Structures are given as C-alpha cells and as structure tokens.
Amino acid sequence: MKAMGATQTSGAPLRARAQWLRSAATQLSARDIDMLTVRAGSDTWVGPTPQQCLDDLRRISRELSAAHDELVAAAQRLDAEADVIDAAARAAAVAAAAAERAKHTAALS
Amino acid sequence: MAYMGYDPERVGWLRDALRRNADTLDTVRCNDPLAISAIARVHACRTSILDVWLPVVSALLRCDALTSPPTLHLDPTDLRDSFWLSIQATGWNVITDPDGTTHTRLTRAQAHTLGETLARGDLSAWVDTPEELDWLREQLQTILDSQVLVAAFATGVGDWAWLFDVVTDEWRLAAPGRQVQIENIIPLLAGAYVAATPLGPAGPAAVWTPSIIDVIEPSAAALLIRSLPATATQLAQWCDQILLRWTTQPVDRTSWADVGVPGPTTADLLFPLLIARSPAGAAFLSAAADHPQIVFATTNDGALVNHLLLTGTDPSVVSPEQAGAIIVPMIRYLREAEPWMHSGVLGGGFDAHDLVGPLIAPWLPFMGARAEDWDWTYVDGDNALRWVLKDGTSMDALVIALDERQNQLASTPMMGLDGRINDAALFELATMFAQFNLAFRDEEINDATANRIWINLTLQTINTVSSLVSARATVPWVSVASTVIPYVANGSEWLATNIGWSPPDEEQATAVAMPRFGDRMAATAVVAVAAGVAQLVAEGRLDPAATEELHLGDLGDLGDLGEGCAPRVVEERLHDYLQTLKYRTDPAGFNALEAVLTTFMNPAATSQACR
Numbered sequence: 001m002k003a004m005g006a007t008q009t010s011g012a013p014l015r016a017r018a019q020w021l022r023s024a025a026t027q028l029s030a031r032d033i034d035m036l037t038v039r040a041g042s043d044t045w046v047g048p049t050p051q052q053c054l055d056d057l058r059r060i061s062r063e064l065s066a067a068h069d070e071l072v073a074a075a076q077r078l079d080a081e082a083d084v085i086d087a088a089a090r091a092a093a094v095a096a097a098a099a100e101r102a103k104h105t106a107a108l109s
Numbered sequence: 110m111a112y113m114g115y116d117p118e119r120v121g122w123l124r125d126a127l128r129r130n131a132d133t134l135d136t137v138r139c140n141d142p143l144a145i146s147a148i149a150r151v152h153a154c155r156t157s158i159l160d161v162w163l164p165v166v167s168a169l170l171r172c173d174a175l176t177s178p179p180t181l182h183l184d185p186t187d188l189r190d191s192f193w194l195s196i197q198a199t200g201w202n203v204i205t206d207p208d209g210t211t212h213t214r215l216t217r218a219q220a221h222t223l224g225e226t227l228a229r230g231d232l233s234a235w236v237d238t239p240e241e242l243d244w245l246r247e248q249l250q251t252i253l254d255s256q257v258l259v260a261a262f263a264t265g266v267g268d269w270a271w272l273f274d275v276v277t278d279e280w281r282l283a284a285p286g287r288q289v290q291i292e293n294i295i296p297l298l299a300g301a302y303v304a305a306t307p308l309g310p311a312g313p314a315a316v317w318t319p320s321i322i323d324v325i326e327p328s329a330a331a332l333l334i335r336s337l338p339a340t341a342t343q344l345a346q347w348c349d350q351i352l353l354r355w356t357t358q359p360v361d362r363t364s365w366a367d368v369g370v371p372g373p374t375t376a377d378l379l380f381p382l383l384i385a386r387s388p389a390g391a392a393f394l395s396a397a398a399d400h401p402q403i404v405f406a407t408t409n410d411g412a413l414v415n416h417l418l419l420t421g422t423d424p425s426v427v428s429p430e431q432a433g434a435i436i437v438p439m440i441r442y443l444r445e446a447e448p449w450m451h452s453g454v455l456g457g458g459f460d461a462h463d464l465v466g467p468l469i470a471p472w473l474p475f476m477g478a479r480a481e482d483w484d485w486t487y488v489d490g491d492n493a494l495r496w497v498l499k500d501g502t503s504m505d506a507l508v509i510a511l512d513e514r515q516n517q518l519a520s521t522p523m524m525g526l527d528g529r530i531n532d533a534a535l536f537e538l539a540t541m542f543a544q545f546n547l548a549f550r551d552e553e554i555n556d557a558t559a560n561r562i563w564i565n566l567t568l569q570t571i572n573t574v575s576s577l578v579s580a581r582a583t584v585p586w587v588s589v590a591s592t593v594i595p596y597v598a599n600g601s602e603w604l605a606t607n608i609g610w611s612p613p614d615e616e617q618a619t620a621v622a623m624p625r626f627g628d629r630m631a632a633t634a635v636v637a638v639a640a641g642v643a644q645l646v647a648e649g650r651l652d653p654a655a656t657e658e659l660h661l662g663d664l665g666d667l668g669d670l671g672e673g674c675a676p677r678v679v680e681e682r683l684h685d686y687l688q689t690l691k692y693r694t695d696p697a698g699f700n701a702l703e704a705v706l707t708t709f710m711n712p713a714a715t716s717q718a719c720r
C-alpha cells in the first residue's frame with residue numbers, strides 16, 4: 001500500500017502512523033494468552049472438551065502472534081518510507097541552499 | 110463414553126484468565142489502514158474466547174456451584190477408568206464430557222497413572238477383558254511415540270521388574286487368545302523400558318545387557334528379550350545368561366515360575382529365537398559348551414533341541430573348529446546324561462540318543478580321520494560313533510540325516526585345476542568307511558539300518574570318486590546320479606547279484622544285508638573304481654567299451670569264494686582292470702583311478718581283512 005501522497009515532503013506523518021501501529025502491537029505482546037494456555041492445561045481439567053479448548057487457545061495464541069508481527073512489519077515499512085522522504089527532503093534543501101548561495105555569489109560579483 | 114475431569118478451583122482461575130484476556134484484547138485498537146487485517150484477527154480471537162470458551166467454563170462452574178455434579182459410576186477394576194478414579198480420589202470432579210467424539214491425546218498424567226496402575230500388581234483384575242487389553246495396547250503405542258509420555262509412564266511404573274513379572278504371570282495363566290493379546294503388549298512394554306532406561310554403550314560393537322534380566326523371572330526375561338533389538342552375539346549372551354540362571358535354584362522360592370506348570374519353559378521361548386538366527390544359535394551353543402545342561406535340561410521338547418543343535422552347528426554357519434568346540438562337549442555331556450535323559454524318565458521329553466545322530470552326520474570325518482582337528486583323539490571320536498551306532502534310535506537318526514545330506518556330498522573339490530588329487534579328502538572318506546566297517550563288525554551290527562548307512566556312504570564314495578576323476582573341480586550330485594548310478598546298477602550286474610550292493614532304494618536297502626567286513630571293503634572298492642570309470646566315460650575321456658571290461662561275475666558269491674579271500678581276489682581283478690585302461694585315458698584320469706583303488710583297497714588292508 002502506498003503510504004500517503006507521493007508529494008509528501010516530510011516523513012513525520014508516516015512515523016506517527018508507525019508509532020500507532022507499534023502501540024497496538026505492544027498491547028498485543030503484553031497479553032497473557034500464553035499463561036492462558038497453561039491455565040487451560042491438564043493440571044486444570046482433562047477430557048475431550050478441555051483438549052478442544054486447549055487446542056483452540058493455542059491456535060488463538062498463534063493468531064495473535066501473527067497479528068503482532070503483522071503490525072510490527074507494517075510499522076517498519078512506514079518508517080522506511082519516512083526515511084526515504086526525509087532523505088529526499090534533506091537533499092532538496094541542500095540543493096536549494098546551494099542554489100541560493102550561488103545566486104548570492106553571482107549577485108555580489 | 111468420554112469423561113471430563115476438572116479441579117473446580119483451577120477451572121475458576123481459568124475462567125478469570127479467559128475474561129482478563131478478552132478484556133485485554135478489547136483494548137487493542139488501531140484505525141490505520143495497514144492494521145485492518147491484524148485487528149480483524151485480534152477481534153476474531155477475542156470472540157472465540159468470549160463467545161465459546163468463557164461460556165463453557167462458566168457453565169461448568171455455575172453447575173458446580175448450584176448442584177453437585179452427577180456421580181459417575183467408575184469401574185474400580187477397569188483399566189480404562191483407572192485414571193479417572195485416580196483423579197477423583199484427589200478431589201477432582203469427573204463428569205460425562207459433552208463432547209464424546211473428539212479423540213483425546215494422552216496426557217503425561219494419564220501416562221503416569223497408567224504405569225502406576227499396571228505396576229500396582231493386580232493385573233488380572235485391571236485387564237480382564239479383551240477390550241481392556243486392546244485399549245492398553247493402543248495407549249502404549251501412543252506412549253511410545255513420545256519421549257515425554259514414556260518418561261511419565263516409566264515414572265509411574267517405577268519397578269519394571271515387578272511389572273514384567275506380573276505380566277508374565279498373567280501371560281502364563283491366560284487362555285490362548287488372551288495370551289496372544291498379552292504377547293502383543295509385551296513388546297510395547299519392552300520398548301518403553303528400553304526408551305526409559307539407560308542400557309549401556311551404544312554402537313554395533315557394544316555388548317550390553319539389560320540388567321533387569323538378572324532380576325526378573327527367567328521366563329519374563331525370555332519374553333522381554335524377544336522384543337529387544339539385539340545382535341546375534343547379544344542374543345546368544347542373553348539366552349546363555351538367562352538359561353544358566355534358570356538352571357540354578359532361585360534364592361527366595363522353591364522353583365522358577367515356569368517349572369512344573371503347563372506351558373512353555375524359558376528355553377521353549379528362547380530356543381526359537383536362536384533357531385531363527387543361526388549365527389546367534391552358533392554363538393549360544395559355543396557359550397553353552399561350558400555348561401551343556403542349559404541346552405539339554407531346560408526343555409522337554411526334543412525336536413526343539415535337535416533343531417537348535419542342527420542350526421547352530423550347520424556347516425554353512427560354523428567352521429569345523431567351531432563345530433568341534435560345540436559338538437565334542439555336547440556329546441560328552443549326553444553320554445554321561447544318557448541314564449536319565451530319555452523319555453522314560455519322569456519329566457524327560459526326549460532321548461539323548463535321538464539328538465546325536467543328526468548332530469554328527471555332517472561331521473563324520475571328525476569322528477575319525479580328522480579327529481585331531483576337534484581336539485579329541487581318534488579313539489574318542491570312534492567311541493562316540495559307536496555309542497551312536499549301538500542305539501537303534503540314534504542310528505536311525507543318523508541314517509535319516511545322511512539321506513538328507515546326499516545332495517550336498519559333492520561339494521568337496523577332489524581335484525585341483527592343476528590336476529593334483531585331493532588325497533586328504535579321499536583318505537578321509539576311506540577312513541570313514543573303514544571306521545564304520547570296523548564298528549559294524551565289532552558291534553555286530555548287521556541289520557537294515559546298518560545297510561542303509563553303508564549305502565549312504567557308498568553313494569558318497571561314488572560322488573567323491575566321480576568328482577576326483579572329473580575334469581571339473583566338483584561334480585553336482587544330479588549329474589553323478591544320472592550318469593554313474595545307472596551304469597553301476599545296470600552295466601555291472603555283479604554289484605547287485607554277487608556282492609549285494611544296489612542303488613539307494615530303501616526297500617532294497619532294508620532287504621539286502623551286508624554281512625561281512627571283507628565283502629563290504631571289496632564292494633566299496635569296486636563301486637569306487639566303477640564310479641571313476643563311469644565318470645571318465647561320461648566325460649569322453651575313456652571309450653565306453655571300458656565299462657564292459659571289468660569281469661567279476663565269475664566270482665559268484667564273495668562269501669563263498671573258493672579261490673581265496675574276497676578282498677584280495679577283487680583287488681587283483683581291479684588292479685589288472687586298471688592296467689588295461691592305462692593308455693586309453695589321460696594320465697590325470699588314470700592317476701585318479703589308481704589313487705581310488707589304493708585308498709579303498711591296498712595290500713595292507715586286504716591282508717588284514719584276509720588274515
């Protein structure tokens with residue numbers, strides 16, 4: 001997905017989005033779903049239903065890990081795009097400054 | 110029916126954890142377009158927890174709080190209920206699981222309880238139905254697939270020796286169908302034992318022994334090692350160890366569990382393993398040579414012992430030296446044990462004599478000509494041979510064994526490619542003849558069985574001599590039988606009519622006797638020379654007319670020979686006959702014929718016979 005407009009001159013908005021995504025990922029990583037699978041283990045209950053429950057909670061744990069990784073990866077992509085935009089902006093600024101200096105020098109001479 | 114067991118307090122903790130997680134997941138929010146997929150996953154997970162599992166757990170606790178769970182009737186003697194009984198005993202609730210269709214995985218706790226229950230001892234009560242045994246087999250198979258479960262099961266078992274002993278007792282007392290079921294379970298228990306127990310150094314050269322076989326009943330050890338992977342050497346060593354222990358008095362009881370009760374003994378269980386792997390059988394017999402009682406005094410099944418002896422001393426498996434190291438001590442033991450080792454003795458299942466004939470049949474030269482190779486003397490070997498020949502049963506067994514070996518007799522190369530004669534083999538054969546001949550004479554053996562032995566040896570002579578004069582290194586027995594015997598039988602009538610020898614027809618063999626020492630010597634020499642001539646003719650190295658030129662018909666009955674002693678007369682005739690062939694065949698063929706005559710009939714031998 002393209003980040004925002006192609007004409008963006010600052011990476012700051014992308015970095016803000018990345019930070020938001022990271023926050024959500026951090027909330028997920030703070031979950032105690034792994035502890036939940038321990039609670040649902042054979043020390044608590046045994047039988048077909050308990051086993052189904054444990055299997056499903058393990059699946060949920062895997063799903064949440066995948067969601068967490070997906071959010072972190074999206075954030076990294078946004079950061080990378082922001083880096084590119086900021087670098088381009090810096091290069092443009094440097095070029096503009098150089099042009100300005102050249103113009104000023106020409107005027108003096 | 111499927112059960113569910115639960116600890117109410119812990120289920121309460123689970124409910125709290127489910128709620129907490131659902132609440133946590135509810136706070137995970139992000140409206141960024143890149144988070145849509147991830148957030149959807151999170152919400153789906155939350156829905157599962159909130160809408161599926163929280164209600165299940167809550168309902169369980171609500172039911173538990175309002176009404177006591179219905180008491181389930183668990184069978185205290187059903188192995189399948191043992192786990193549920195054990196957790197019930199610790200305060201858990203056990204109810205019927207609403208989901209009775211899902212196949213549940215075995216837990217560590219269940220594996221542990223199963224091991225504990227089995228080792229508790231009253232196995233006949235725990236597994237008294239085929240369904241329970243089937244269920245046990247399935248559980249053990251599952252346990253073997255997981256090292257974690259094996260460890261849990263082993264911890265539950267604790268005392269493996271006790272478990273193997275009670276399982277063996279159960280097996281011994283079981284009806285045949287149930288016995289098979291238990292036999293299917295023992296390898297699984299053995300597998301768990303091996304997986305859970307450090308057995309010793311690994312690697313092909315390592316010889317380790319599961320120490321438990323020195324602790325459990327020998328019959329239990331036998332059932333155990335049937336299921337253990339082992340090299341031939343290991344198997345032989347274990348069998349030796351177990352049976353040696355079986356032959357000693359147990360320390361804490363009157364006798365071993367398989368003594369004096371119906372069913373197979375420890376040896377009955379072990380010998381088939383050794384028979385199935387002949388190198389193991391040979392290694393076992395080699396070890397048993399120091400204590401032969403473990404072979405002969407551990408079973409009443411003579412056929413089994415016989416089979417083991419033949420397997421472990423088969424010429425294709427052991428060298429002559431190895432065979433001697435086994436057979437000599439075995440024969441010595443049997444001769445000493447003869448008074449009590451026969452079927453007439455209480456508890457005796459077979460006769461010592463039954464075993465020896467077949468045992469020595471492949472190794473006859475080592476009873477005489479090659480006795481020194483077996484580290485005993487000619488006299489020792491000869492005495493042993495006569496001990497065999499004196500008993501009708503063992504002589505019968507020897508004859509049968511010789512009959513069975515006829516097809517293998519032509520395997521000795523009698524002449525090298527350079528034309529040199531294998532005089533040692535020829536000498537062995539002649540010595541064997543003489544030895545039997547003397548034994549028949551001295552022991553006054555003069556019956557059909559002796560005659561059959563004689564014919565067997567005569568056939569061996571034909572075969573050997575044919576090989577000797579043949580251009581080929583060896584002569585297959587089939588070719589000898591098809592070329593030589595018809596010639597001898599049909600072309601030389603004197604063999605059948607005057608000397609009494611005939612081809613290997615059993616009816617004739619039992620009807621025709623070979624009464625005299627000298628006659629047999631003469632007959633052997635004639636057969637040998639005739640066989641050699643026939644072979645040369647068959648190979649085109651001698652003109653066929655030669656077969657018509659040996660004239661003995663005028664001699665009449667050798668026993669009534671008027672003009673002199675039969676061996677001497679026959680020797681002269683044979684000598685003259687060979688001289689007529691000297692320039693009609695190649696030098697190698699002629700030399701071979703002369704060697705045959707000299708070996709089977711020479712002036713020294715005939716002088717002794719005609720003394």
